[in-house]
Amino acid sequence: MNTINRRKFIQALAAAPLASVLTVPTSALAAKKKAKQVVVVGGGFAGATAAKYVQMLDPSIKVTLIEPLKTYTSCPLSNEVVTHHRTIESLQIGYEGLTKRGVEVLHDTVTAIDPAKKSVKTQGGKTLGYDAVVVAPGVEFDFTGVEGYSQEVSEKIPHAYKGAEQTLLLRQQLEGLPDGGVFVIVVPKAPIRCPPGPYERAAQVAYYCLNHGKPKSKVLILDSNDSFAKKALFEQSWEKLYPGMIEWVAGSAGGTVERIDAESRTAATAFDEHKADVLNFIPRHTAGGIAKAAGLTNEAGWCDVVPLTMESAVHKGVYVVGDACKGGTPEFPMPKSAHMGMTQAKVAAGAIVASLNGLAPPVPYYANTCYSLAAPDYGFSVVQVYRVDDNQFVYVKEAGGVSPVDAPAIQRKLEAQYADGWFHNVMADAFT
Amino acid sequence: MRKILPHCLGAAALLVCATGAVADDPNLSGLAATCNNCHGVGGVSAGSSMASLAGQNRAYLEMVMLQWKSGERFSTTMGRLLGGYTEDQIKSLAAYYAEKPWTPAAQELDPKLVRQGGFVLDRCSGCHGKTGGETKTEDTPRLDGQWVRHIDLELAKYRDGTLALPNQKMADNAHKLKEKEVAAIAAFFASQSGEKAETKSK
Numbered sequence A: 001m002n003t004i005n006r007r008k009f010i011q012a013l014a015a016a017p018l019a020s021v022l023t024v025p026t027s028a029l030a031a032k033k034k035a036k037q038v039v040v041v042g043g044g045f046a047g048a049t050a051a052k053y054v055q056m057l058d059p060s061i062k063v064t065l066i067e068p069l070k071t072y073t074s075c076p077l078s079n080e081v082v083t084h085h086r087t088i089e090s091l092q093i094g095y096e097g098l099t100k101r102g103v104e105v106l107h108d109t110v111t112a113i114d115p116a117k118k119s120v121k122t123q124g125g126k127t128l129g130y131d132a133v134v135v136a137p138g139v140e141f142d143f144t145g146v147e148g149y150s151q152e153v154s155e156k157i158p159h160a161y162k163g164a165e166q167t168l169l170l171r172q173q174l175e176g177l178p179d180g181g182v183f184v185i186v187v188p189k190a191p192i193r194c195p196p197g198p199y200e201r202a203a204q205v206a207y208y209c210l211n212h213g214k215p216k217s218k219v220l221i222l223d224s225n226d227s228f229a230k231k232a233l234f235e236q237s238w239e240k241l242y243p244g245m246i247e248w249v250a251g252s253a254g255g256t257v258e259r260i261d262a263e264s265r266t267a268a269t270a271f272d273e274h275k276a277d278v279l280n281f282i283p284r285h286t287a288g289g290i291a292k293a294a295g296l297t298n299e300a301g302w303c304d305v306v307p308l309t310m311e312s313a314v315h316k317g318v319y320v321v322g323d324a325c326k327g328g329t330p331e332f333p334m335p336k337s338a339h340m341g342m343t344q345a346k347v348a349a350g351a352i353v354a355s356l357n358g359l360a361p362p363v364p365y366y367a368n369t370c371y372s373l374a375a376p377d378y379g380f381s382v383v384q385v386y387r388v389d390d391n392q393f394v395y396v397k398e399a400g401g402v403s404p405v406d407a408p409a410i411q412r413k414l415e416a417q418y419a420d421g422w423f424h425n426v427m428a429d430a431f432t
Numbered sequence B: 001m002r003k004i005l006p007h008c009l010g011a012a013a014l015l016v017c018a019t020g021a022v023a024d025d026p027n028l029s030g031l032a033a034t035c036n037n038c039h040g041v042g043g044v045s046a047g048s049s050m051a052s053l054a055g056q057n058r059a060y061l062e063m064v065m066l067q068w069k070s071g072e073r074f075s076t077t078m079g080r081l082l083g084g085y086t087e088d089q090i091k092s093l094a095a096y097y098a099e100k101p102w103t104p105a106a107q108e109l110d111p112k113l114v115r116q117g118g119f120v121l122d123r124c125s126g127c128h129g130k131t132g133g134e135t136k137t138e139d140t141p142r143l144d145g146q147w148v149r150h151i152d153l154e155l156a157k158y159r160d161g162t163l164a165l166p167n168q169k170m171a172d173n174a175h176k177l178k179e180k181e182v183a184a185i186a187a188f189f190a191s192q193s194g195e196k197a198e199t200k201s202k
């Protein structure tokens, strides 16, 4: 269903208090010019949403989404694939929904973005001009810094933090875990996508072990950080559901892994060597390679953006949304989540449509929710709402927070149900 | 809700207003877009545990959201979100969704349960109507064609007995249901195809 009528949206934008009435060109309303071009790089939750919303807000714009994969696999709820509670197919979706809406989907990889010439180049040899480009390549893994890990090793020691094959590989290894075996999860220094992901995985693995004849098994989390998202809630759930099965080692208590040996599945910290039966090594993240190649990243490897619009702080006409943006650190907590990336994408879409019609951007709204499932019927969440003040993202203190630790018993059940409803709605909102 | 734009000041803006523009506030549709993540595009939910909002009664939407903001009503999620928005924004959101057409969910239901639900209906129809769509008052939600899982969850909340849910009458009615009747009446209302929609969404 087309929710927002384009003419109304643009007329209303033109009249909104933010827009200087003097800058409203009559052509914005006449809209009889050569079609404007918007190119979106990357068709994950963030990129797909951006493409859809630009198309929906102003169908006169020609939107091209460039994404190499024909089938997208959601990471959200993939920990439940590892434990056989969901199938990988239930997390997959194609791009036909966007095509039906009028978005052109090109299955290719972008190799260069030229902000001066306003064009992108693809591996397949195409060059596309743009009036605005959205860069949404997600994350890339940094294989340096830990001895013994590499792209190649990840085919044996999975990260299961991107892509269907990795999730299935981890599932297969979990199936082979002997009763009494040790499942080690190595967590890199923040920021990572889905900050609660590794701890949810620990719970899910314990759930699997309890219910698949491996009750004596253990999950050991070797963490490079000293705390983690929803810690009190996770620890409560671990103790309640899986007493004695999950151990977490903080970075300052010797959790930082410096070296791994793939052959013997050993993870070594400055203090100990931990031999694993299944070793799940999550590498450090940076913004997807194309963001770096386009000169959009800062020293830390992430993209700085203008909060009002999600436009790159480096290049005009280039918008960055999703995991590739700065965020997910204690200093700047806007997390790398599908939910966050989608709200960023909607802000960018509104700003792009306004800008291409010669208007000032609408007020941006940023909100996030991440559900975590410690068991199929045991969920909890964190909510954040942000406002833009003085060109800064501001966390709204009157809102947000985590599910209460002392919540009524029914709440965990309800939140597990809502996680599933959320999932179906984000898939539909981004891809159909 | 249609709003006459209050910003029709200044020469250039006259051009916009002269075209007869009564428009949705773009800043409101931007806010509503954040709800799509959980309630579906335009408030038509694609996830069965989450309520569809589009076409729901305005007074009901407004009432529950204001109760969440003030903290007097139990929620898992909504209270933590709405703390970030003003009462005016909440009222506008309620009106925004209420104006949209009601879209019954496409869902598979057990015909036996639906039939059994018909026998429970008497205890509900006085307020919700014969299909769940002819509600007595504006602050009673319509249920015809709502997601069955959502209805089940709401009834579980009323029946839980420990949660802060201000409407005692509704809670009492839910409590009186036998376990088997819960699923039956939920399926019954879910199976109704929103007859009232045609007349109402005009």
Ligand SMILES: Cc1cc2nc3c(=O)[nH]c(=O)nc-3n(C[C@H](O)[C@H](O)[C@H](O)COP(=O)(O)OP(=O)(O)OC[C@H]3O[C@@H](n4cnc5c(N)ncnc54)[C@H](O)[C@@H]3O)c2cc1C
Residues within 6 Å of the ligand: A041, A042, A043, A044, A045, A046, A047, A066, A067, A068, A069, A072, A074, A075, A076, A077, A078, A079, A108, A109, A110, A111, A136, A137, A138, A139, A160, A161, A162, A193, A194, A197, A288, A289, A290, A321, A322, A323, A324, A336, A337, A338, A339, A340, A341, A369, A370, A371, A372
């Ligand atoms: C185990 C796990 C659980 C999670 N659970 C949740 C959850 O419950 N809730 C939640 O909100 N988030 C969750 N997340 C996080 C979520 O997956 C990410 O935040 C989200 O996928 C980010 O979306 P994105 O579009 O920025 O990146 P991605 O989804 O990674 O998409 C990027 C896309 O860009 C494409 N691409 C990359 N480079 C190029 C190029 N050069 N040219 C063209 N295309 C390119 C890629 O092929 C990819 O399809 C979870 C993550 C993990 C790993």
